[in-house]
Amino acid sequence: xxPFVLFLVRRLLFALLLVLVVSTGSMWLAHLAPGDYxxxxxxxxxxADTLARERERLGLDRPLSEQYGDWLVGLTRFxxxxxxxxxxxxTELVGERAANTAVLAGVALLIATGVGLPLGVIAGSSASGVxxxxxxxxxxxxxxxxPLVTSLLFALFAARTGWFPIGGMTSLRAVDPSLxxxxxxxxWHLVLPALALALPVAATLERLLARSLRETLTEPFIMAxxxxxxxxxxxxxxxxxxxxxxxxxxxYGVIVGSLLSGSFAVEIVTSWPGLGRxxxxxxxxxxxxxxxxxxxxxxxxxxxxxxxSDLGLVAADPRLREE
Amino acid sequence: xxxxxxxxIVLLLAGLxxxxxxxxxxxxxxxxxxxxxxxxxxxxxxxxxxxxxxxAGENExxxxxxxxxxxxxxxxxxxxxxxxxxxxxxxxxxxxxxxxLTLRSGVTFAxxxxxTSADVLFTFEALYDEAVGSVLADSLRFxxxxxxxxxxxxxxxxxxFPVPYSPGVRVLDSLPMLPRHKLEPALRDGTLxxxxxxxxxxxxxxxxxxxxxxxYVPGQxxxxxxxxxxxxxxxxxxxxxxxxxxxxxxxxxxxxxxxRLQTGEVDxxxxxxxxxxxxxxxRAVSDGTVQLHNLGVDVNADFLFFxxxxxxxxxxxxxAWLQHRDWRLAVxxxxxxxAFANTVYLGLAxxxxxxxTPGNQTWFYPDLPAFDHDLEQANVLLTGLGLTDRxxxxxxxxxxxxxxxxxxxxxxxxxxxxxxxxxxxxxxAQLGIGVDVVPIEFGALIERVTSxxxxxxxxxxxxxxxxxxxxxxxxxxxxSFHFWNPNQPxxxxxxxxxxxxxxxxxxxxxxxxxxxELFDEIQTIVAENQPLLHFAARRxxxxxxxxxxxxxxxVMRPHILWNADTxxxxxxx
Numbered sequence: 001x002x003p004f005v006l007f008l009v010r011r012l013l014f015a016l017l018l019v020l021v022v023s024t025g026s027m028w029l030a031h032l033a034p035g036d037y038x039x040x041x042x043x044x045x046x047x048a049d050t051l052a053r054e055r056e057r058l059g060l061d062r063p064l065s066e067q068y069g070d071w072l073v074g075l076t077r078f079x080x081x082x083x084x085x086x087x088x089x090x091t092e093l094v095g096e097r098a099a100n101t102a103v104l105a106g107v108a109l110l111i112a113t114g115v116g117l118p119l120g121v122i123a124g125s126s127a128s129g130v131x132x133x134x135x136x137x138x139x140x141x142x143x144x145x146x147p148l149v150t151s152l153l154f155a156l157f158a159a160r161t162g163w164f165p166i167g168g169m170t171s172l173r174a175v176d177p178s179l180x181x182x183x184x185x186x187x188w189h190l191v192l193p194a195l196a197l198a199l200p201v202a203a204t205l206e207r208l209l210a211r212s213l214r215e216t217l218t219e220p221f222i223m224a225x226x227x228x229x230x231x232x233x234x235x236x237x238x239x240x241x242x243x244x245x246x247x248x249x250x251x252y253g254v255i256v257g258s259l260l261s262g263s264f265a266v267e268i269v270t271s272w273p274g275l276g277r278x279x280x281x282x283x284x285x286x287x288x289x290x291x292x293x294x295x296x297x298x299x300x301x302x303x304x305x306x307x308x309s310d311l312g313l314v315a316a317d318p319r320l321r322e323e
Numbered sequence: 324x325x326x327x328x329x330x331x332i333v334l335l336l337a338g339l340x341x342x343x344x345x346x347x348x349x350x351x352x353x354x355x356x357x358x359x360x361x362x363x364x365x366x367x368x369x370x371x372x373x374x375x376x377x378x379a380g381e382n383e384x385x386x387x388x389x390x391x392x393x394x395x396x397x398x399x400x401x402x403x404x405x406x407x408x409x410x411x412x413x414x415x416x417x418x419x420x421x422x423x424l425t426l427r428s429g430v431t432f433a434x435x436x437x438x439t440s441a442d443v444l445f446t447f448e449a450l451y452d453e454a455v456g457s458v459l460a461d462s463l464r465f466x467x468x469x470x471x472x473x474x475x476x477x478x479x480x481x482x483x484f485p486v487p488y489s490p491g492v493r494v495l496d497s498l499p500m501l502p503r504h505k506l507e508p509a510l511r512d513g514t515l516x517x518x519x520x521x522x523x524x525x526x527x528x529x530x531x532x533x534x535x536x537x538x539y540v541p542g543q544x545x546x547x548x549x550x551x552x553x554x555x556x557x558x559x560x561x562x563x564x565x566x567x568x569x570x571x572x573x574x575x576x577x578x579x580x581x582x583r584l585q586t587g588e589v590d591x592x593x594x595x596x597x598x599x600x601x602x603x604x605x606r607a608v609s610d611g612t613v614q615l616h617n618l619g620v621d622v623n624a625d626f627l628f629f630x631x632x633x634x635x636x637x638x639x640x641x642x643a644w645l646q647h648r649d650w651r652l653a654v655x656x657x658x659x660x661x662a663f664a665n666t667v668y669l670g671l672a673x674x675x676x677x678x679x680t681p682g683n684q685t686w687f688y689p690d691l692p693a694f695d696h697d698l699e700q701a702n703v704l705l706t707g708l709g710l711t712d713r714x715x716x717x718x719x720x721x722x723x724x725x726x727x728x729x730x731x732x733x734x735x736x737x738x739x740x741x742x743x744x745x746x747x748x749x750x751x752a753q754l755g756i757g758v759d760v761v762p763i764e765f766g767a768l769i770e771r772v773t774s775x776x777x778x779x780x781x782x783x784x785x786x787x788x789x790x791x792x793x794x795x796x797x798x799x800x801x802x803s804f805h806f807w808n809p810n811q812p813x814x815x816x817x818x819x820x821x822x823x824x825x826x827x828x829x830x831x832x833x834x835x836x837x838x839x840e841l842f843d844e845i846q847t848i849v850a851e852n853q854p855l856l857h858f859a860a861r862r863x864x865x866x867x868x869x870x871x872x873x874x875x876x877x878v879m880r881p882h883i884l885w886n887a888d889t890x891x892x893x894x895x896x
Binding site for chain 2: 033034035039040041042043046047048050053054057085086087088092093096097100152155156158159162165166167168169170268269270271273274277278280281284285286
């Protein structure tokens with residue numbers, strides 16, 4: 001078994017452990033919160049007997065260890081149980097929403113990478129000046145804005161200008177459009193939520209890369225390359241960047257994972273039908289199986305992000321392949 | 324105070340003491356003729372849990388049911404009167420227990436199958452089926468017993484209440500008629516719970532409501548199109564509904580809903596306009612893009628209440644005063660209700676003194692004893708309980724030195740409730756009473772309150788009907804919604820015993836004036852004893868786009884879509 005395969009196996013085992021720990025933790029925490037799914041069914045005219053029958057039907061009257069045991073057995077068959085709220089298999093619900101979140105996260109990541117990295121190179125490789133100061137200032141501002149605030153600001157912007165839809169994933173009044181029109185429509189709806197998610201990430205990437213690049217440019221091998229007369233632009237983009245990008249690659253996986261796990265704040269404000277919103281609603285209604293299912297898929301994404309991060313590091317630093 | 328009376332006119336027919344109701348709500352009288360029937364877009368806050376109303380009582384599932392299904396009778400949300408719906412009329416026996424309903428002829432489900440008394444029998448059978456476990460069943464049981472239904476012929480249904488029940492067929496408003504031809508196999512094989520889930524293909528659903536569900540995209544929207552077989556016509560003979568299509572976009576946040584309304588993306592929003600959104604909506608109103616409909620005072624008002632279960636505070640030294648009537652009167656005197664309304668609801672509220680607000684025009688009793696803002700009187704009452712500031716630290720102590728302090732639970736994330744708790748904290752601090760405000764998540768709040776693990780709480784609930792008989796769980800000492808001390812085996816106090824007696828009596832009285840008298844006395848007893856302290860009720864407004872016509876909003880929910888069949892539009896999309 002080559003070191004690379006061993007590495008992949010190790011990562012896979014870690015991912016399984018992560019999924020198990022995170023989903024188990026979520027399930028137990030959701031159980032420990034006061035009340036259960038039937039709490040919200042209370043109302044005038046709903047008798048205690050009806051609530052007791054509902055608890056029995058959902059299995060909520062059984063000991064927690066027993067409920068957890070059943071859930072674990074289901075997990076071995078990739079069965080995450082049934083949502084109390086929707087009476088649907090959790091895997092179905094999570095699958096639907098995870099796809100929407102993946103689209104949003106993917107576009108946000110593209111924007112963040114496409115904006116953050118080039119700006120990081122410019123800020124890290126240039127002498128102090130107006131442009132660098134501006135980039136730094138905007139980045140610090142961007143990092144300090146949580147996605148909730150940015151999404152609210154963008155929603156206001158959309159409302160004032162009418163240039164973009166305020167929320168949703170597809171147009172309300174468009175009924176069954178053709179596939180290309182539908183894709184354009186989704187793309188149009190994606191712009192603001194993706195930007196709201198991407199801005200803080202882009203700012204983080206820019207800051208990390210700029211600092212790392214500035215340090216790398218003081219390394220002896222860079223001095224030597226410049227002394228040999230290699231153009232500075234080439235030294236920066238071909239030699240220094242490859243080294244400087246390591247800390248970015250290190251954090252990239254975490255960013256991928258957290259974006260894919262769903263940003264409930266952005267999803268709620270912009271009505272994006274993703275995983276974050278589903279989990280938020282599941283938490284509010286004490287739909288424990290759905291909470292655990294959302295947490296499980298979120299941790300799968302996180303493990304996937306970490307794997308990407310490790311692979312990125314290996315690609316950036318050939319020495320790691322030997323390790 | 325003018326009080327509306329029920330639509331039912333009591334008729335004394337030669338020897339037969341029967342009351343008869345009927346009429347033609349099938350002919351809708353409109354304030355405005357529609358200029359167009361195009362689609363409209365609205366919002367809902369969450370997703371339906373099921374398309375079977377027997378199984379879920381939350382707003383979204385009920386709304387789907389209101390749009391796609393119909394009941395035998397309907398409560399007109401603007402007049403508060405019960406009116407014939409799928410039943411074109413009924414006669415009621417003098418004992419208040421038996422009602423004979425005549426079904427409208429020629430009515431079909433959306434799929435073309437005729438509606439007959441067999442469907443009514445089937446609906447009641449499904450309602451009470453143990454395997455179905457309907458959430459509506461409890462509210463249609465009386466003294467724990469179901470309504471018995473029989474069908475002498477295809478167009479006639481006789482319902483027998485197990486006990487005299489003065490509101491009569493009014494209670495049937497909440498029960499949609501189900502299609503026996505579609506659902507009987509599922510009921511027989513015990514799978515009715517799964518039969519109309521949210522993944523059921525819309526073509527499998529059928530009802531007699533004004534619309535049919537065309538599609539449901541989870542997390543995004545519900546689309547309804549007009550039911551071509553709908554039975555109702557306007558007074559010019561035009562078949563209803565006017566609208567071709569209603570789309571309900573799922574928007575989880577009210578601020579986002581308001582933004583969409585302002586920009587014309589939607590024609591109406593799910594709830595009422597919050598006080599904090601009023602300025603933004605008013606701007607849109609002055610632009611002419613939005614119409615604001617003032618509904619008057621809400622029928623529901625939030626309230627403060629203390630834990631009055633003696634056993635719950637058995638070992639608590641504060642019990643002597645925290646469960647005392649004078650304590651509650653002192654707290655009531657401590658609050659300036661006008662200032663409360665101005666601060667909590669930004670002026671869009673009216674001071675109230677009891678659970679029935681002026682919004683409930685039929686049952687509101689304006690002459691309740693009022694414990695108005697009077698710090699001096701509050702001080703006298705507190706001192707009478709032995710609560711004085713003994714150590715000069717600004718907080719009163721009881722005779723044993725225990726500080727006069729309590730924890731006030733309220734709903735986290737509900738801005739008006741959180742503001743109200745802060746106002747109460749500030750008002751009571753003036754009297755040397757310490758209040759620890761604890762905002763907690765709604766599920767946890769309900770759990771704490773129902774398990775009697777609290778000192779005091781501030782929140783509210785939505786009454787299921789304006790008629791108090793529909794909310795007996797709240798009034799009766801044995802009720803599970805008798806918040807301050809629920810599920811009492813026997814009434815803990817004399818005044819609660821009296822309320823139980825009056826509530827039971829008014830259920831057996833057919834004469835509306837007598838019912839009102841009895842209920843006035845109930846309200847007076849509650850106001851005198853203040854188990855719930857009411858301070859203000861919101862003035863409700865709903866907003867729609869400028870193009871919507873025939874909007875007859877109601878203080879009861881759903882505010883706008885309760886009469887979806889006569890809604891129309893007058894302008895372009």
